[in-house]
Amino acid sequence: MARIWGGILLIPVYLLATLPALAADPLRSWTDGPTKDAIMEFVANVTKEGGPEYIPPEERIAVFDNDGTLWAEKPLYFQLIYAMDMVRDMAPDHPDWEKQEPFASILDGDPRKALEGGKPALMKLMAATHSGMTGNEFQESVSKWLATARHPKYKEPYTEMVYQPMLELLRHLRANGFKTFIVSGGGVDFIRAFAREVYGIPPDQVVGSSLKAEYQVKDGKPSLVKLPEINLIDDKEGKPVGIYQYIGRRPIFAVGNSDGDLQMLEYTTDGEGPRFGLLLHHTDSRREWAYDRDSEVGRLDKALKLAPEKGWTVIDMQDDWRMVFPFEKQ
Template sequence: MTSLRSALPLLLLLNLPVLAADPLPSWSEGPSKKQIIEFVQAVTVEGSKDYVNPAERIAVFDNDGTLWTEQPAYFEVLFAFDEVKRLAPRHPEWKTTQPFQAVLENDHQALARSGMDGLLKIIGVTHTGVSTEAFIDNAKNWLKQARHPKTGKPFEQMIYQPMLEMLDYLRSQQFKTYIVSGGDTAFMRAFAEEVYGVPPEQVIGSNFVTRFQLKDGQPQVLRTASLVHNDDGPGKPESIDSVIGRRPILAFGNSDGDLQMLQWTAAGQGKRLMGLVHHTDARREWAYDRNSQVGRLDKALDLAKTQNWTVVDMASEWRRIYPFEPAVQPQVQ
């Protein structure tokens, strides 16, 4: 009878495929996957000319359109609309006051006419005037019951399986992963750790001015109606510099709002990886770029091509979009 000791080498050999498992199984064998893996190997192998100390392995990711779907509208905007409906009984004047009347009546044309000013009014009444803890609770409660208008799935399931794998792969190689997005910081903190494995202190977004106060003898941090930082466009490298204090060596986005973050990452010394998720799959997700009202990708796409940045063709390079979907053969472009 073969002893356990003599069988051990064979067992180790049998386990080799497991140890060498594909870190990005939902990615097809295309240029983006190759570039990502080669980059990670280059900066993590000691003795390599491109080796980067673990403390400096900073990776930053946009959220909307990069880690989860942003169509047919930003999810935080849909949350704000639902919050208006939830709060409406306390504000009977909203029934005849725009843009709140448009939200209550599902009048999309009136909402469009209200423009950015109208949206800011909606964001103001739904995102401020409460403590940070209360706002996060509101967001969590919404996420538990709200459903995506196209798929009927919870919004927390409308996340990109390939990007989840990339986050896990980077962390397994001692990268520190951050979300740097235009969304409200507290809104993203309501789900980022559970959904992406990114803790609250590594979530950076737009912020309102907050005030410490005692309410009924209890300390709280109140969210006021004044926006202190818009974490979009140039606001992204500004917040990275302020909050992280290190220039990333990897950055991923999907729109022109991420351009300056990618430029800031690219300008550092040593090996770098800048990536864009290009929404090219109208069958499984959406196809949009230069003329889109949501997640417009124009200038960043042009620069990516001249600078040899990684541009992920969703249709041809992702075998699976969402975790709840089976893997399929990618489309040939």
């Protein structure tokens, strides 16, 4: 890791050899081909001063979905796994949960059954595990969980279940004057707990689903307490709304992986001037999972059908990515 000493940037010898390669190919984990070429060409065109497609830096807004786009989403959304782990931790203080759904099924080790109650069950679960605390307390809880929890299949920390090619894309866009945002159906406070460290995206550039909050003074100290009431569901039609309310500019570059991202891609690419829509299709059953239309998590159907008509570029994970996760051996 590079260090600053006396105002001088010190770079370890083992990194020096990689610098020419990084400069020559910022998307080195992507397979050479049409998908990679389309991304590189778009970025080059909109950043070429004096060119016909030039877009000034203040308008270079890129939005990324999180679950299934920046990190994996199987076997369940990771935030949902966190909530279920919290139920188990909190259970001794809630003996009534042993006979109350969705908590009873979670405690019995049957998360699928717990979710059979649909949206009401999910909201009950989130209210119990995500509210009644300050935002800082919640983020501390998430950070503590991320430090110890491991993915059930890969046995890696969840923060290692990110997609290396997407990390490179984020860096490439920022190196070319783009401002990168996460626009996710996941909880905004949950994502803010790790977005800067993992993605290089600061908290104020995260848009997500949220609970209402209330200003309270406790022991003479002002704080914001999360309430068990919905503020915004940042999914499907809610994504353009979240972009409008919290970013204030229409993006020119949007990346998603499911029908939950369809409206965000439409909103982005139907604007005037150069636009780019990117859709990740999970096709790699060997290194990750292959799923689309029939998946309970990250269902991709209508958006995949519309992609050719809308001019969206579709990433075939199996063919377009040389590696998927950072921990893969090259």
